[in-house]
Amino acid sequence: MTERHTHDGAVKTGLLVLVVGPSGVGKDTLLDAARERLKGAAHICFPRRCITRPAGSVGEVHIPVRAEDFGQMARQGAFLLSWKAHDLCYGIPRHVQDDVAEGKTVIVNVSRSVIDDARSLIGHDQVRILSIRASREVLRKRLESRGREDALDIERRLARASAYQVDGNNIVHVDNDADLETGIARFIAAIEIDQAIANRA
Numbered sequence: 001m002t003e004r005h006t007h008d009g010a011v012k013t014g015l016l017v018l019v020v021g022p023s024g025v026g027k028d029t030l031l032d033a034a035r036e037r038l039k040g041a042a043h044i045c046f047p048r049r050c051i052t053r054p055a056g057s058v059g060e061v062h063i064p065v066r067a068e069d070f071g072q073m074a075r076q077g078a079f080l081l082s083w084k085a086h087d088l089c090y091g092i093p094r095h096v097q098d099d100v101a102e103g104k105t106v107i108v109n110v111s112r113s114v115i116d117d118a119r120s121l122i123g124h125d126q127v128r129i130l131s132i133r134a135s136r137e138v139l140r141k142r143l144e145s146r147g148r149e150d151a152l153d154i155e156r157r158l159a160r161a162s163a164y165q166v167d168g169n170n171i172v173h174v175d176n177d178a179d180l181e182t183g184i185a186r187f188i189a190a191i192e193i194d195q196a197i198a199n200r201a
């Protein structure tokens, strides 16, 4: 297990925190709030994802990659984790593995389909899952109000909502079915629980 020694001699364990859940549940919104509120915590990082989506789209700030370049980048080892969804390709930059090895807590939004890959690559004890949940009715309303996808795309995203089970160890469920401030408070509390558990490990 990789560890970081702080100036007071305490030992900290590196962590990869995977934020997962169906489209529209609020992952990026919660991540943006946590990034802002935890910016004083130097050992916590929120890396941007590489996505074959044009720059400047509604929603998260990402690193835009041309679809024709993504495959070659993947073959050259640019990504620790990568997947396809919604006719797009997504990649988590390779440096995340080094950040965790240095004892940092790295928090990223990933597809539920790559959880087991992450556990194999990083180690089961150092991967923690924050599974964000909301009802299907809430997902629909949020996708419609976000306005990034058309009606057909929204239906496809809702159909995918129940496509994966999130199971195994180290999972914390965060209900984001209430107002945003409540969701943010629950999300940050879940991050702090993960930190506390890791630092006792």
Ligand SMILES: Nc1ncnc2c1ncn2[C@@H]1O[C@H](COP(=O)(O)OP(=O)(O)OP(=O)(O)O)[C@@H](O)[C@H]1O
Residues within 6 Å of the ligand: 021, 022, 023, 024, 025, 026, 027, 028, 029, 030, 059, 142, 143, 145, 146, 176, 177, 178, 179, 180, 181, 183
């Ligand atoms: N608790 C909340 N209350 C009200 N609106 C919310 C809440 N959480 C998120 N939203 C809104 O719901 C919409 C979807 O949120 P967001 O884009 O963060 O979801 P996501 O899980 O990242 O989806 P995707 O996987 O498609 O990127 C956004 O417009 C966001 O402002």
Ligand SMILES: O=P(O)(O)OC[C@H]1O[C@H](OP(=O)(O)O)[C@H](O)[C@@H]1O
Residues within 6 Å of the ligand: 020, 021, 022, 023, 027, 085, 086, 090, 109, 110, 111, 112, 113, 160, 164
């Ligand atoms: O349904 P699964 O595979 O768990 O999630 C698939 C992907 O869908 C969403 O994409 P976006 O953020 O809307 O681009 C998520 O962020 C995730 O990367």
